[in-house]
Amino acid sequence: MFRTYWGPARPKAYAPMKRAAFRTIVTSSFIMRNPPESAHRHAPTPLVFVSAKDWDQKSTEGMNDLGSMLTEKGFMSLFTDLYVSEINNSCDMLNLYSKELRSNVQYAMAPFAPVFIARSTACLVTQKYISSYPASGLVLISPPASNADLMHEKLPTDLDEFIYEPKFPIAIMDTPERIDKLKAKNRLCKESNHFVDIIPVDKLGGQPLFSAVEKWLDQLGV
Numbered sequence: 001m002f003r004t005y006w007g008p009a010r011p012k013a014y015a016p017m018k019r020a021a022f023r024t025i026v027t028s029s030f031i032m033r034n035p036p037e038s039a040h041r042h043a044p045t046p047l048v049f050v051s052a053k054d055w056d057q058k059s060t061e062g063m064n065d066l067g068s069m070l071t072e073k074g075f076m077s078l079f080t081d082l083y084v085s086e087i088n089n090s091c092d093m094l095n096l097y098s099k100e101l102r103s104n105v106q107y108a109m110a111p112f113a114p115v116f117i118a119r120s121t122a123c124l125v126t127q128k129y130i131s132s133y134p135a136s137g138l139v140l141i142s143p144p145a146s147n148a149d150l151m152h153e154k155l156p157t158d159l160d161e162f163i164y165e166p167k168f169p170i171a172i173m174d175t176p177e178r179i180d181k182l183k184a185k186n187r188l189c190k191e192s193n194h195f196v197d198i199i200p201v202d203k204l205g206g207q208p209l210f211s212a213v214e215k216w217l218d219q220l221g222v
Contacts, residue, residue, distance in 0.1 A: 001079060001207060002069045003186050007112065007218070013162055019090050020174045025125075029080070030039070030078055030079060030080040030081070030104045030108075031078075031079045032076070032077070032078050032079075032108055033067070033068075033071045033076070033077055033078075033079070034071075034075045034108070035051070035071050035072070035073070035075060036071075036072065039072065039073060039074035039105075040073075040074065040214045041074045042074050042076075043075045043076070043077075044111060044112055044220055044222075045073050045112045045113075045114065045115060045222035046075065046076040046077065046078060046108065046110040046112070046114045046115075047070060047075045047076070047077045047078070047115050047116075047117060048078045048080065048101075048104075048105060048108075048114040048115070048116045048117065049063050049066070049067045049077060049078065049079045049080065049117050049118075049122065050080055050082070050101060050116060050117070050118040050122045050125055050138050051063055051079075051081045051082070051118070051119070051122050052081065052083065052097065052121065052122045052125060053081055053082070053083075054083045054085075055082075055083070055084075055121060055122075055154065056120050056121035056122065056154060056161045058119065058120040058142075059119050059120045059121055060081070060119075060120065060123035061108070061119060061120075061204075061205065061215070062119070062167070062204060062205035062206070062209060063079070063117070064079070065206065065210075066117070066186060066205075066209055066210055066213065067079055067117075069210045069214075070210070070213065070214065070217075071193070075217075076110070078104065078105070078106045078108050078110075078118070079115070080101060080201075082097050082100050082101060082122075083214075084097055084100075084177070087156070088156045088157070089156065089157050090147075090155040090156055090157045090158065091157075091159060093155075093156070094124060094125065094128040094159070095128070097124075098125060098129045098132065098133075099126065100126040100128065100221065101125060101126075101129050102132075103135055105133075112136060113134040113135050113136045114135060114136060115135065115136050115137035115139065115163040115222060116130070116137070116138050117138075117139040117141070117213070118137055118138075118139070118140060118141065118143075119140075119141040119142055119143060119204075120141070120142055120143070120144070121144065121150065121154050123140045123141070123142075123143035123144065124143075124144065124147070124150075124159075126138060126140070127140075127164070129153070130164065131164045132164065134168075136167055136168060136220075136222060137169045137170070137190040137217075137220055137222065138168070138169070138170045138171070138172070139170075139171045139173065139213060140170065140171070140172045140173070140188075141173050141174070141204060141209070142173070142175075142178065142204055143172060143174075143182070143186065144175045144186075145161075145181050145182055145185040145186050146161060146185050146186065146187075147160070147161055148161075149161040149185075152197045161185070161187055166193050166195035166196055167195065168195060168199070169195055170188065170195055170196045171196075171197045171199055171213075171214070172189060172196065172197070172198050172199065173187060173199045173200075173201050173204070173209070173213070174200065174201065174204070175200065175201065175203075175204065176200040176202070177203070179200050181199060182198070183198070186201055197216065199212055199216065
């Protein structure tokens, strides 16, 4: 299934406008994959893979392969790629991303709150989302150590660190070397919380990443 939303088109004669006059274009696409009949089980909890390739190409790395392997294992998988343009405020941008993700999840009509899987900067979208909407779990693959680290490169303005309290299982996966950096700067890694699992993975792709995510989902019981 593929769906695209288009907002108001940009005028043909485009010129710089005042901030209040900026128009927004939101484009979202998603593909929903059901597990094959040959799968040894069909998990009732869906997986939602979140990327934003036009914002951060790294958010897509290995996600399609990971999703395909997990779908073969019996998970219904929703792949959603989000795009927002002409936003010069980080908070407004994350709000739009979160609302569009919510729209895609609602359209899929899943019977249970999903497990969200995101990588790199797209981890910000899922964290913004779960501060307002339900989830059964959250997998953050190589998330930013802090929002401040993204200033001027991925974020147009300051963005406060997320202050939500984890109330459901969260897995943070990264290379052993980068795990050390996350433990020093990332709030979820610095604070002791029995909902948060910090999982080093030698390679963030292919079989190593798949095995780590599959094992954690098995432990989660979804």
